[in-house]
Amino acid sequence: MEQTWTIKKLLDWMVERFSQEEIDSPRLTAEMLLSFVLQMQRIELYTHFDQVVKKAQLDKLHHLIKRCLQNEPVQYLTGRCEFYSLSFKVTPDCLIPRPETELLVEQVIEFLRSRDGTQYICDLCTGCGCVAIAVAKNFANAKIIATDICDKALSIAAANIEKYNLSEKIKLLQGNLFEPLIGQLDVKEFDLICCNPPYISRAEYEKLDAKVRNYEPKLALDGGSDGLDIYRRIAIEAGTHLKKGAAVMLEIGYLQGEQVKKLLEETDYFGAVKIDKDFSNNDRIITATRV
Numbered sequence: 001m002e003q004t005w006t007i008k009k010l011l012d013w014m015v016e017r018f019s020q021e022e023i024d025s026p027r028l029t030a031e032m033l034l035s036f037v038l039q040m041q042r043i044e045l046y047t048h049f050d051q052v053v054k055k056a057q058l059d060k061l062h063h064l065i066k067r068c069l070q071n072e073p074v075q076y077l078t079g080r081c082e083f084y085s086l087s088f089k090v091t092p093d094c095l096i097p098r099p100e101t102e103l104l105v106e107q108v109i110e111f112l113r114s115r116d117g118t119q120y121i122c123d124l125c126t127g128c129g130c131v132a133i134a135v136a137k138n139f140a141n142a143k144i145i146a147t148d149i150c151d152k153a154l155s156i157a158a159a160n161i162e163k164y165n166l167s168e169k170i171k172l173l174q175g176n177l178f179e180p181l182i183g184q185l186d187v188k189e190f191d192l193i194c195c196n197p198p199y200i201s202r203a204e205y206e207k208l209d210a211k212v213r214n215y216e217p218k219l220a221l222d223g224g225s226d227g228l229d230i231y232r233r234i235a236i237e238a239g240t241h242l243k244k245g246a247a248v249m250l251e252i253g254y255l256q257g258e259q260v261k262k263l264l265e266e267t268d269y270f271g272a273v274k275i276d277k278d279f280s281n282n283d284r285i286i287t288a289t290r291v
């Protein structure tokens with residue numbers, strides 16, 4: 001006789017299997033896959049424990065579990081990622097937003113709230129648009145230009161902007177770092193430039209977890225030989241795009257604080273440079289104020 005699989009039985013089985021195979025966050029991963037296949041919210045799994053899962057859904061789940069066990073990130077399997085309490089479309093053309101980057105959003109919003117009037121923001125290296133969108137959703141007076149070199153990442157950002165109805169507030173431009181801003185007439189100087197750039201050094205890249213290295217775009221991770229390529233360019237170029245009293249706010253690798261601080265201090269543009277730590281007490285966000 002064929003086995004009957006209820007939601008509870010499936011969840012228990014998946015959690016055990018994922019734990020054995022050392023998949024990250026086994027329960028969360030199981031819930032994400034099952035709720036995706038059943039087109040339910042995660043919480044609904046728990047209110048429908050005894051629901052029997054149909055054969056077609058089991059087949060789909062089986063295929064996803066196999067890919068998950070080969071280390072394919074669950075966010076790419078479901079095409080979704082939670083960030084700053086919002087749900088973003090993601091594909092292998094963009095980085096999966098990380099919880100550490102929520103701190104960048106928090107600090108950006110705090111800075112913007114300390115100022116008056118419409119705030120013009122530039123989000124460099126926007127990827128799926130998570131930083132720009134989270135800021136726009138939480139700060140009413142934001143006008144944002146978000147740029148990325150990768151067309152495919154920008155089309156994901158465009159879908160996310162459309163989903164959250166933010167096309168009046170966020171404009172996407174394709175190009176190499178500051179380059180697309182040059183022909184741009186609406187805003188000449190920004191109140192804030194923020195960026196979570198690729199910052200992994202070549203040596204670190206080779207040692208990255210297979211889950212990251214084999215699936216996430218190298219363009220979103222590789223920061224050049226020492227990981228600092230984009231910071232060098234930002235330190236040199238950001239000053240000319242900022243108003244006086246404006247700020248540049250960057251996510252950094254946990255060992256890069258002092259080096260990036262030095263890069264910013266070496267220019268004539270910035271006064272105070274501060275480094276903030278993340279929830280693991282690692283250096284994570286650097287802020288420099290334009291003098």
Ligand SMILES: C[S@@+](CC[C@H](N)C(=O)[O-])C[C@H]1O[C@@H](n2cnc3c(N)ncnc32)[C@H](O)[C@@H]1O
Nearest residue numbers: 097125126127148149150176177196197198220
């Ligand atoms: C670390 S990801 C950040 C994505 C998103 N902002 C986030 O926090 O999840 C870096 C992004 O920078 C983009 N990128 C890499 N080099 C770039 C360059 N020279 N100019 C503009 N964007 C670049 C990549 O395409 C990628 O989307």
